[in-house]
Amino acid sequence: MPIWVVLLIILIITAGVLAFLYYYGKKMQTKQESQRAQLEAAAQNVSMLVIDKKRMKVKDADLPKMVMEQLPKRYMNAKMPIVKAKIGPRIMSLIAEEEVYDLIPVKAEIKASVSGIYILSIRNFRNAEVAPPEKKGFLAKLRKKQSELSKNKK
DSSP, X not given: OXXXXXXXXXXXXXXXXXXXXXXHHHHHHHHHHHHHHHHHHTOXXXXXXXXXXXXXXXXXXXXXXXXXXXXXXXXXXXXXXXXXXXXXXXXXXXXXXXXXXXXXXXXXXXXXEEXXXXXXXEEEEESOOOOOOOOOOHHHHHHHHHHHHHHHHO
């Protein structure tokens, strides 16, 4: 078989895979945008005292049993930004968004927009000193660029 035939077959297969990934990516992006709109519609402004924050595995985060049952198994060992906060008389573990997690001060009272157990944004700080953001790694920079691009598309 001539080499140009092999290259043509490889090119066709590659084009097919790229077309599939493009279609699947568009579908997942629209799904993510609709879920984001639902989160923002259900958000409430809450005053909370942040006790602790750290990146930890979901199974070690002391999240409610109902949440643990709904999470896919692949997320059980994934590290997520967890914030332990006192909301009213209760101490709760909340999941923070990546952009918000760096801004949350520890041992300070904040007003945040919360949807379920998910912290969407911070409204204001009280008696808190915001530390300068840490030096970020390569993947964190890529995630930030991706989120900025998705915000600019809206």
